[in-house]
Amino acid sequence: MGSVKKGSTVVLVGTKKGGFVFHSPDRRRWSVAGPYFEGMPVYHMILDPRDGRTVYAAAPNPGEVWGPALYRGRLGSTPALTKGAPRFREGSGLALSQIWHLEPGPADSPETLYAGVEPAALFRSDDRGDTWTDIEGLNYYPGRDKWTPGFGGLCAHSVLADPRDPKHLLVGISSVGTFESRDGGDSWKTENRNVRAGFLPNPYPETGQCIHHLVWDSAGDGSIFHQNHCGTYHRGPEGGAWTEVTKGLPSDFGFGIAADPLHKNTAYVTPLIGGGNRVPPKGQLAVWKTTNKGRTWKRATKGLPGPGAYMGVLREAMSADARDPVGVYLGTNTGQLYASRDEGQSWKAINMSLPPILSVNAGLAL
């Protein structure tokens, strides 16, 4: 993987044709390592923030057609297959088709890793990805036969593991909605109150919402930002129903959302027109930032392409580092990787020639 110096800022990029690791000592000059998993789709590649050295990646087994797999390695080496991947129980009728999201567990459980998969389900590993526990309370949830896939499939693409409480988990499923567990995954309840599903006869059903992504608010009190097919939302530390915070944004549609790791109530989004036209409004890629839980939004375009820009930003393709000032990163589905070193005010391309970008994960090499 090439040498990545301790203290470097690291941006791991999963693309339709391999994974890349960008790293920089100063966030001005970037080096790249990779591609890894050449020619294969890498849905998610992350640096484990608990040790700043372990890389996990969700990609197919070598040869691509032989099923989904998980890879693990140290930053600086090529990730290798773990001993096993998530599997549904025999007789369930379910078969793993894709791993969408990898989520590290709590800091005091450094070997715990969650995987959100397609068909929609959650798995937990307590040995860094070698063996997996089927979270049956969610994976065989009563009524799942009525769940309807989103355009990207019936996928559990967002997983939040509460750093304050290892038994508190949230999962976002397209197009079903958010599920929440407070007992470590034994039991789950839907939590979609006040979330619109404008494409259904009842726009506020219990389930059926087309959630696009969930991220913790760095307030650290359990607050959450949520980008949906129908609006942007925030939920406070008390939990419960969501508050729509779309007002002030140019559309109620988008995928990419990143929370600012150092400033509470602060997040970045990339609104798209929506419907079948998933491109930036007015052909101008823009990042919108809130510093007050979505009450107001501020647009930034400096350094971003447009007018005449017609790309999209996918759900996993925004991330932020925890340096001061915070760095924000976004990847496009046309293969451009952009970075901001000033908390989203201005942007600069790191690379313009990647395959379509599926995921971006920023971290610090320790």
Place this chain on the structure above:
Amino acid sequence: MDRPVLAREIARLGITVHIPPALRTFTSGQDEVYVEAGDVAALLKALDAAFPGIRGRVVDETGRARPYVNVFVNEELVRGSLAAVRLAPGDAVHILPSVAGGSIG
């Protein structure tokens, strides 16, 4: 070896399974192995007993062949239930990735 002798020898060994390059990590590099089984589903289980993990690459948790993975018996593509396809000593099984050009991905 003349043809009848060769055929008898192959039959004695069981069913010949041709292993694609991507799966030879399981078979220590062997490109063909010999297995005894009465049908294709049983063959994959027998293969897995000898080379743990290989079956999971060919079929998913439901026992169905993965999309874009083809199993041939004597050059005939297996369709539908793998357990319904009977095997006899001397048969040849090929496991091959299919060609999937034209995807927008």
